[in-house]
Amino acid sequence: MTKKQKTKKIIKIMNDKFGNPECALNFTTPFELLVAVILSAQCTDKRVNIVTEEMYKHVNTPEAFAAMPVEEIERHIKSTGFYRNKAKNIKAASMEIVEKYNGEVPQGMDELTALAGVGRKTANVVRGEVWRLASGITVDTHVKRLTNLIGLVKGDNPIIIERELMEIVPQDHWIDFSHYLILQGRDVCVARRPRCTECELNELCNYGRKIMRNLSKK
DNA sequence: CTCCCGATAT
DNA sequence: ATATCAGGAG
Structure with missing residues (x-):
């Protein structure tokens, strides 16, 4: 499966889970x-x-x-x-x-x-x-961690990660995509100890697949 | 690369 | 005790 195909599946799964995500920061202006x-x-x-x-x-x-x-x-x-x-x-x-x-x-x-x-x-x-202007993709600590674990990008530089993601993620999902990974990152794929067994993305994630394989070997 | 820095979960 | 949290500047 190509990275683009994988990304489309991730977006669909996350959309089913989170719907249209809202900004977690409160503001009026x-x-x-x-x-x-x-x-x-x-x-x-x-x-x-x-x-x-x-x-x-x-x-x-x-x-x-x-x-x-x-x-x-x-x-x-x-x-x-x-x-x-x-x-x-x-x-x-x-x-x-x-x-x-x-x-x-x-x-x-x-x-x-x-x-x-x-x-x-x-x-x-x-x-x-x-x-609703999307000339780029928000790359924060969660997006950086999850895209690396999943295997969509490699490395630590947010500028390079953003450029690589812009090649992979459909432009009409540039805003949603970051939101989804941030929500998943806060809630399931937490930095200290990702909870792969309960992650909806574990089959699409390089790290998640590895964890699940090791668990099934007993 | 280093520095900035308090609050919280583990 | 320590890692981590919607990073950016010098």
């Missing part, structure tokens, strides 16, 4: 989502939602963050980790959005990734969720 995704680096989305729910009661616009002392931003976001870098980036990105884009989050990949603390992963999430 494009800017709120942008900040939430910046905060989500090396942090659970659950923790991000706890922080943003409280913080957005006080500040939720680029104008407000641009005017706020970094120390105050740090206090709000401390529990998400990397809080000094994240606070500095959120303030700098907010100032740039106010000054260069009239307070509106830009839609272009180049404009987004030029913002402080915004890389391809963050830009892909915001573009996909807010405007």
Whole structure:
């Protein structure tokens, strides 16, 4: 079976399981989502939602963050980790959005990734969720781990993984595909100890097949 | 490549 | 105790 055929089966199985997946990060505006995704680096989305729910009661616009002392931003976001870098980036990105884009989050990949603390992963999430724009595929820790285990890609470099996936995944599923693997990665194929016996993808996964073979040998 | 970093599950 | 969590910058 080719990687493309395997991928189509994975998408179907995941669609049957998860339906149309929704963003796990809570937000009410494009800017709120942008900040939430910046905060989500090396942090659970659950923790991000706890922080943003409280913080957005006080500040939720680029104008407000641009005017706020970094120390105050740090206090709000401390529990998400990397809080000094994240606070500095959120303030700098907010100032740039106010000054260069009239307070509106830009839609272009180049404009987004030029913002402080915004890389391809963050830009892909915001573009996909807010405007359904898919010029790339979101590659986070889950997508990286599962695509390697399944055998769709090889290696650690998210830029290369994204390029290889764009050759394999049909373009009309670029947004869903990442969502599905992230949900499966949180829920079943967890990093510490993937639960292959209860995974719907184990027959399509190189790692899963190996685990299941070893189990059946007793 | 290293550094940033708190919370949580195991 | 330690690995991991919707990464990005220098």
